[in-house]
Amino acid sequence: FDTTNREKFRPVYHFSPLYGWMNDPNGMVYKDGEYHLFYQHNPYGSKWGNMNWGHAISKDLINWEHRPDAITPDAFGTIFSGSAVVDHNNTAGFGAGAIIAIYTQNGDRQVQSIAYSTDNGRTFTKYADNPVLVSEARDFRDPKVFWYEGTKRWIMVLAVGQEMQIFSSPNLKNWIFESSFGKGQGAHGNVWECPDLFELPVEGTNEKKWVLLCSLGDGPFGDSATQYFVGTFNGKEFVNESPSKTKWMDWGKDHYATVTWSDAPDNRRIAIAWMSNWQYANDVPTSQYRSPNSVPRDLSLFTVDGETYLQSAPSPELLKLRDVSKKRSFKVNGTRTIKDMIAGNEGAYEIELTIENQHADIIGFRLYNDKGEEVDMQYDMKEKKFSMDRRKSGDVGFNENFPMLTWTAIESGKDELKLRLFVDKSSVEAFGDGGRFVMTNQVFPSEPYTHIDFYSKGGAYKVDSFVIYKLKK
Template identity: 55%
Template sequence: MKKITRRLATLMLCGATLFTPAAWATSDGVEVNHLGVNNTLVRVTGNGNYLLFPVQEANDDARIHVLVDGNIVETIYVRLARSKTDYTVPYDLTPYKGKHVVFEIVTPQGRESLREAKEDACWKGLELVDALDTINREKYRPAFHHTPLYGWMNDPNGMFYKDGKWHLYYQCNPYGSKWQNMTWGHSVSSDLIHWEHKPNAIKPNGLGTVFSGSCAIDARNTAGFGKDAVVAMYTSAGTSQMQSLASSIDDGMTFDIYAGNPTLTLESEARDPNMFWNEKLGEWNLVLAHALDHEMLFFSSPDMKKWTWQGRFGKGIGAQDGVWECPDLFELPVAGSDETKWVLLCNINPGGPFGGSATQYFVGDFDGKTFKADTGKDGNIPTKWLDYGKDHYATVSWSDAPDNRRTVIGWMSNWQYAADVPTLQYRSANTLPREVGLFRGADGEVYASCTPSPELEGLRDKQIRKAEKANIGRKSCSYSLPAAYDGICEILFDIDARKSKVVAMTLSNEEGDKVVMKYDTERHTLSFDRRESGLVDFSENFPAVTVSPTFEDKGAISLRLFIDRSSIEVFGDGGRFVMTNLVFPRRPYSQLSFSSEGGNARLSNLKVYSLLND
């Protein structure tokens, strides 16, 4: 035995790695065991509520098996830091108090030796903490739009209203600010303005990660989960995509995964189930995106568990350049008539009118089996867009909203550059909530309108600017904007341009950043030019000009703008046209200027409100 011991000591002194002890304590309560150039065990030996993982976004994902008392409870993917730490992400240890927690990590970075692997920044940066520091460190984090506390966010999904609360679920990555580990995050609001962050609601399991879906209140207990249970249907995304159920009897705070999952499988890729109770038919209806086939599928069910295929819509119709995702289907009255129409929302990526992702929609009739879209005067089904900006996607509505409201919200970004925008602590925000309506245009077709939800007037602080009337000529007239709260504000005004060809409206600051909007009375369009809006060089797809039809023929429009730290939402003529665009000005826009080409125009009813930031 003594000879063997001496032999081991000799090997260690000579630098041999075969018998080198693997353990290396990095901080109080954390022990790192290197097993090879790409394989490491991290043991939690101390007390703490969260283990912080250092992240370097330029790296590939490391695979981390989380073992509790020797059993794998989940697998997560984290871009562990190699040469520097961009930020840290927390792993919640509180469910495993009193148990042995080990993280078995496989890193993708190639290493020449174990010595080199040990030098990765992540091992020295692991830290146990009792509380999370979520104080905003981002210059461009919105002041009055919903954002996650930290990490990545994309599609809103599963939204419902119950007992005075608006529940917003969303696709999130709890372990980084790029897409991965798809989980349902959860926030709740009583006014659609102030959001309270709740624990993540539905997490990945053996069937895969948790893609988008919907929630409905089962008032009749058709599924057997309990009267008024909140039932979620979502896509389990593992090797294949399949549809699963989860139920909640505590108003959506926690969900029990249905043991009979998956409830719906197909032989091809399909996702983002949107289900609703069809009162006329006395059954549940489901719209499912047949993503790669560029169509929507319709199903019916008496109990949310057994679904019968009924029909399909979309082959060769509308925008077809990208996958079809995130559907929604609902019935609305047409303003000024006794007529009702069904609206089918179809989010597409890529293939938007200005590149990347966008929300198209179809107006028509639905009988529970078949959706028949209205045609235009030429006999073809037109392609219509819910928003003519570049940053409005995955738009879906709240189920069971009060007063027959059809309230929607979208993801305020674009897949072309969502992972590259100049933020780190978090990525992406939601649009402002909007009320969808229907109106008949001058061409006789029915279109969707989107007006800011009425609760948003509660954001107003002070009216700091007012102008009853002003002439707009070739020489610009200017108005200062509020400096408080990084320049966030709401602006309303009317433009009468019957004697003008083009009216330009420019937002600018002292750095030379500017956004130029132009109302073209001959083309009946409003354009939005953000090519010089501030930081634009993080993606070649970001500098852009977007253009919206104004759906008017009188040479006059009314505009309502919401300006946040990194976004501008433009609502025209009571929501008949809308544009949502991200902007990253180096300093807040401090001035609004008007000028006219081809004749004079008239400005009236200008109002500028500073907005509350609390």
Template identity: 45%
Template sequence: MLRKRAFLFVFTLFLMMNAFGQNEEKFRPLYHFTPQENWMNDPNGMVYHQGLYHLFYQYHPYSSKWGPMHWGHAVSKDLVDWEHREIALYPDSLGTIFSGSAIVDKDNTAGFGKDALIALYTSNHETRVDGRRKRLQTQSIAYSLDNGVSWTKYGGNPVLPNPGKSAFRDPKVIWHNESAKWIMSLTAGDSIAFYGSKNLKEWDKLSDFGRGYGAHGGVWECPDLFKMDYKGKEVWVLIVSLNPGGPNGGSATQYFLGDFDGKVFTSYDKETRWLDWGTDNYAGVTWSNVGDRHLLIGWMSNWQYANAVPTEKWRSAMTTVRDLSLVEVEGKLYLRNFPIDSYNARFKTAAPAVAKDSRLNVLGMKNAFKISIKDVDLSRDFKLTFGNKKNEALTFQYHKNHNYFAVNRSETGLIAFNNNFPKKIIADNLIAKSACDVDVYMDKTSIEVFVDGGLVSITGIFFNEDDFEFVESSLEIKNIEIFRYTK
């Protein structure tokens, strides 16, 4: 009997260890948000309320590929550690639940209750007409009186019918003090439509913006309008995602700076400004109800290959949460984005062994580390190479003659799953100085590079067989610090 029990114990242990090995998630990041399982894309409904930062997101709970959209939900006290919650919004007779936003109704303008959380989202109803898919997109609302634990959909949905647009979605809502009304920014295909409301239930068309401005290589999506201060001057920022048509192919996010009078957004110029030059920062919008701060998070993938990346249990991560600020370069304003300070508490200064002047050891850091380099000389080429013994390599470089920064993932491990994936990601140099700082955030399968405090940023994902073992510089390494991620 004892021998039989011992055999069963060993056999059970073997099965458990074997199952663990099969389910090991080698690509899951350590400090970026991911769903526990299945598909995720755009961040939605980000709002701060009663001590919690809420993150909702486009979610398909039944597959690791895109499908009928729900709103997944997670909360955090510091925007770094996240607690997964139950699905917040499910499809209904009006359709699946596409992207949107959430606000705190402090003055009970909608009549659901003081300080109610109100989600504004797109109801996406799809039918087949003569064998072709036809979409009807309208705007709906739901409310929560228990800080997002449970949600009730408004019985009068949709609150904004479709005016005949094939793309009419992604409502982002803010309160505009001067006109004492809610302002909704909404994609209308190749432009952004603005609507106004006193009660979140009845909406009036205010204006359109976009034709002749910025990049138009694809559909405009996920707008976000907000006010910032620059040296006492009021500057309005309009963020617009674009798919396809990004500077390096597929999905990307652009922004416009200008004025907003409560009805019309007027851009300072027609220049195309990219929030991030990388291929893997899309649909980013900011949190509501965070005072004067402007905190943004994006979906860390690209519609060119998002359904094909080599993860199985889950697909997609979010970018780091980033602080937005304005900076002036040669008389023009630009938007900086840089990871929030909360991440710094998770990084510990490392003392890697130096093999030679140009190489530092990162073995054992599990591809979760941060590198900060001061005063990178822009009068000559510069290159950082992350590598391992399998000859998997990821590079970041500055090319002086062509005056660009670049991330090259064409020599990383798994690249054959999509023809658009293995390419060099190029970013124009906007720096007007002879030297700049560079910060690199690495997390398992992603690299986020911030040049000059995020004036230029590049976000890219990659999939290696093994973790990196060293970082090699084309120049003698000095003014460089490496921080190991710890939790």
């Protein structure tokens, strides 16, 4: 295929497939200085179908080397989502240090298979006795596997209908059922997909807690979104510490199938999401490829009023993208227009904002272009909300579910607001308070948003610092 970039919407610093359709990130594993990213790939077209595991390798989570598809369909079915591990102790007998992929095959039914690589992910060999786990259940997929030192077993979390099932194995080949999780917990309303389960320290304490990620088609703004649960895990069972709460990882419309890297260095827990929504993923106005990933995010836990939440901070590697910048500070009482935020803006930039509220009820800012297309963001200081409105962002007519204002509650009593916005041709990701809230939305403007208007209602505010960085690889 000719993969010369012909897409004006193709992001500069987000991962996108060279050609064809992409959905979930899969099999993310770090080994010997390389981050592997596999993904749900249709190599033959830009709509969902013919699923393979696409593959790319990066040393810095930003620059990706595109590789041929790593795992391709066979008699058991097409290759659905899953994970990968490094078998340091040669438990499976494919060699110490083999990368082993564990994935769903979608054929007559959904079964789990494995494949191994002894050349750092360059080639994979399917296990001769696949599949390794079968069931009568119709929706039985997306295995996330990790090593649990406490029982010296591999643990698999699997999405089964509207619950997660936990299995264990000494060798990745023989699996036994341990427990299931889900009844009466969090959001339902559609099948659960793409689990992840890991332990994280709680900021400001010596404590650690387990986090279970769960994607489902019943999010706060319609269809695809990622919820999470915080609790304990003992090698057999996950227990949610606050069963009456639903917690969302991201408050935009385009953040799905979020999973993390195995074996990431320095105890980091790095997540990436598919940046689209099943409501309209097949209709977005690109054609050479369809749908990128989110930027990588480093996860941590923080507690407010006794409740523990996930924080998703932009990964520090993103700082390396910063090119020329321009810094301003000013007061806003009414409207403050900044035409051409930075020279030569081609639509890939970061905005870093520190705002001090004085008496404003609304702290607003609008990114826009000369065509009048805009993304309007507001802190509502009375209602304690942050919102992003893409209803006039450009091409919004390809699907009735695309135009949307998304919003989230913000922590109360704050007068200093910190926000980082990542704009990359066809997306806006907002990280508030270091990632205590996140909002990810696609946009399809006919030309980049090069201007910004700050506005206030009900009183004034001070922009202590507005910095725009051009971002480039």
